Amino acid sequence: MERYSIPTYQTEPLDRSRREIRLLHLHPRTTDHITATLSVADLESAAETYSCVSYVWGNPNETVAIEVDGHEMQITLNLFDFLHHIRDPNDILILWVDAICINQNDLEEKSHQVAMMGDIYFGCSVVHAWLGTPSSEMVLEINPFATFEHIADGKHWHDLPGVLEEGDDEGAPSDVFVDQMAAFHLIADSAWWTRSWTVQEIILPTSGILWYGSHSMTWDRFALVFERANAAYVHCCAQGTEATKHWGPKMDKFNRFMSSIAIIDKLRRYRQQTIEQVVDVLSSNEQPPSFHNILLSFSGRQCKDPRDKIFSVLGLAPARMFDAYTPNYQQPLTDCFTDVYRRMLEYDNDTSRVLLGRGFGPYNKGLPSWARDLSKQHDGQDWEETRARLSGLYDCSAGSSNTVTVKDGRELHTKARKADTIRVVGKPHRLQKSGVASQIIAMLQSYELASETLTYTEEAHLNKAFMRTICATITQDVEDSAQWRRCEDDDLPSPESWLSLLTGEGYTLPYTFTSAMLLATENRCLFITEAGNLGMCYPVTKPGDEVWALLGMNVPFVLRKASKGHQLESAYHLMGDCFLLDQMDGEIMQSGEETKSIVLV
Template sequence: MNNILDLWRNVPHNILQSDDGPSYQYSAIGPDEIRVISLHPGHARDKISLSLESRSAAEAPKRGYAAVSYVWGNPKLNESVQCNERPLSVTSSVVEVLKRLRDHQDSVDLWIDAICINQQDVPERNHQISLMKEIYAKASKVLIWTGQHDSNTFAAFSYLESLSDKKKPKGHDFAEFETRMLAHVSAFIGRAWFRRAWTFQELCLARDAQVLCGEYEIGWATIATAFETLESRGLSQGVFRDAADCLAVSSRFYGKNLAGERPSLSVFLPLTRNLQAMDPRDKIFALLGLAHTHNLLDVGPNYNLSVAEVYTRYARAMIIQEQGLSILSSVMTGYQGKDLPSWVPDWRLPRRTAYLYGFDWPEKADFYNINMGQPGKHVLKPPPGNKLILRGARLCTVKSVYRGNKLIKALMNGESLSAAPVTGWNTFLPLFKRLLDSLSLPQTYQQTGEKPSLALLRTLSTNHLPSPEMITAFVKKTIKSISHYNDTNPRLVSPELKSKLEEAVKKCNQAYAKETDGGVLDLESFLYLCELAIDVLGYKVPKPRLSFSGTIGQRIFGTKTGHSVADYIASMAKTFLHNRIIFKTDNGLIGLGPDRLAAGDQVWDLLGGSVPFILRDASKKQQGKK
């Protein structure tokens, strides 16, 4: 008897099941109900079999279920599963997910959108999408399926775990080892799941999430900790690329209760701009479960509206509800679709530039406030239609522009995922000096009262400078290094070079003697050492018994602290100069602007805005654009 039962169990279930007969038909569900899958146990060769039942949204979490986060992929319904003993057509990606999640012995309760929502019923789809916030937030866990594993997966997961544990292998080959490992991590993060709009929301809402890649599994908390480690070293953008901003944002939400205050839609949209969606309207709809703005609008997910109608409707609503113009900073003039008004951001376009200030929620940081915190008395209320009427004042006009391509190229480090090399920094310094000279700035920059070199450095890095502690350590180490070099190599240092080095030590020490302003003098000392490196780059450093060769400029930045400071500034400059233009105005100010900016464009203070805006007279043609 046991042998007969064993034979019965080993017969593939797909032999016992048939796709013949009528397909599964969805029954209507109530407004407070969701459907949950009970995935039947089975083996690898068995056909997928499941039961689908309706549960009240309030009762479902008590019984427990796991919500699945995955990428739809090919939308063709070219596979079939048994649903309530009836065939149901699904995509191949759904079958792949269910096979991975199926248990050999027990049923598994799941929520997966492709099956639990009747995708052919638009009203139901609209309503169920509005419930997804609760579905993912109240799931016992969220299972993230990133696809089948490959040659990168094991190494990537292993290294992410070591970064999470803050373990750092020792030895002279560590840099080469780390570069290889980070390449594996970058390849894994390059998977489609990390670039989708819907999966971003699903992750942020999760209380507990596990990442599955073929046979391998890793906790999301491990990935988040590894990201923070790399971010602290300035490597997050290089490794995580387009996913970096979203990972930074998701870390603020993951595992937390979202019952309290949440960021507005205008905060989320710029940060998630590079995420993808099969339907462009989902670039907004996929965020409604996270942002608080939609609670104030009579606007829910509505797939009966066109893309232009959705984007325009939400842009107007954000301006009215937030009484601010931050959304205008996301307009990409010269690239936008012609179906949109000029003031409405086209979220179909990926972001061309790095987001300047990151994610400042829940602590609101006023990085820039052109109106000095004065409340505006004018109420922003755009009229229905495609026009936006605003009040403001012209501040100045763009006089000249400078492209940063050469500066970026000088800082590039090939395909390496490590920070920029010292040699790249030495190439950057002469270009920095040349740009500074071409701007013809006065000895004191009028806006801040500091040296023009410091003002330019702040501009190029958008004021993302190393910490005062890091710069102080660098300056002190460099002074000590220069003094030591003078003392130990008197016959190898020419009188001219000796004089310059002694002057550097004296000047920097004088700065420390009167240090009173929270690190500004350290910055000036740092810039002075940069200028010194420019002046003496041609001097070769002889080194009979030293481990460092090259020019004196390389010697200055050859210390560990030197690498840290130079790499940090180089990383920031590379990030924020990309697709931006350096400009100077007719009243002597400098700034960074979009790559379509041109001489003659005007800088305006618009009532309701916290930053100045670049405006162009639409009646005048410039660079072939209106």
């Protein structure tokens, strides 16, 4: 018999013409040996009668035997640990566990059940998220959730046990603080946070519990930690913690970890809002997260099969986007990714929510240039999301509308108008992880490129054009809760401060300008066009590429003529969106160029 299999799968198969699932009935804890039975149930009828389990499979070679329907079945050690901990002394627990409730050796059944996975988790009474258990030699003297419980209670950072104390060795942290942080890392470093499938598994259920060994914390209380640990709260505790050098780095780790939790909780709260709450959100001009952004936000998570980068979050997609769609583990990977991009484009015909950002081009083998390789991790997604959201500040195509169509599965047909041809491309700006000095050097290198390439009658004109380019003509309004808006000349650095920067005599620029500069230039390059215009593009851009306004889009795009051997004369590769100075508000549509039908391949 195949591994992870039992005769029940053959004697009681699921009816794939119906929405049937198997449920695991975990018997009470009478001995160390785990026993259970399986039953077949209609998904809708079974709603709220079962609990789901979210966990990491772990090493497939480390297995333990349990008894299911009177037969031995091998499961991974991590799942065994959870079942061992969760068993009730007296009552049967009804669970849905993918490794047992799905015949993992039957790809057709697996595809059938994966298509229902979102509804399975949405219909459960609670999800148990299993973060792990201490090794046999490890004794937990501190609750691993203690730091999170402390903050959730509204207590101060500097009141954490041992945070202001010194250890026996001069300059060393106290033993209490070391233990406190070791407990924190058991939660923050759990592999559960790195897996693709656990995203929708915690977002969709109405109730969730996080477990580490016998310790637990509800998701709602866990998510409350981020609200209590916001910038204002941290600031109020800054003076209390400045007496020790030990907490600073840990606070940074804590904040980064909780920021990643906030993304999940935002999606979770949005999914669980009432109709009235959704209307309130939409009326406030805050768009719900697009499925494309969800895919990219969790692209760094891991899964055994790259297709699961998509299948693992299907439950978070709009209902109609994947009508009549069944996950197919035998479908070629490139066909799978292309099909998903086609569905996203055709769902709401909003190309601005799908085609913005990095990762496009003819470099993804087997994929059209308008479909990203979703198996790759896309760093800097927070920058891309913000830029995509702020693209609404521009109106490159002058309010025009457009209907894109995908033909032959790979050709994206649209209408566009050419703006210019790129002459020179500078070096990419990678400022996010750089210090101030590196940021200034990168800026000066781009400025030198512009000054050497362009001819301006007055240096002041060049300075102004350059500053407007590297901030993409946006700024943060300090008088309006730091909201982003288009900038005016008065928002730019003064000539004196800019001159002091160029001469090396000063390094201070307004925060409202530097924040916009970081957003506009991160992982982008300065480019100069044949007509002498400045812009910012992605590093894949080359001289000779063209800037176009795609009808219906708020920002222009860099396109590259497809090879001469391509049968379509109007065929182009999509290289990514861009910023083109003084061409972001309909100017391209007012030029003498004609609107053309083009094909992105």
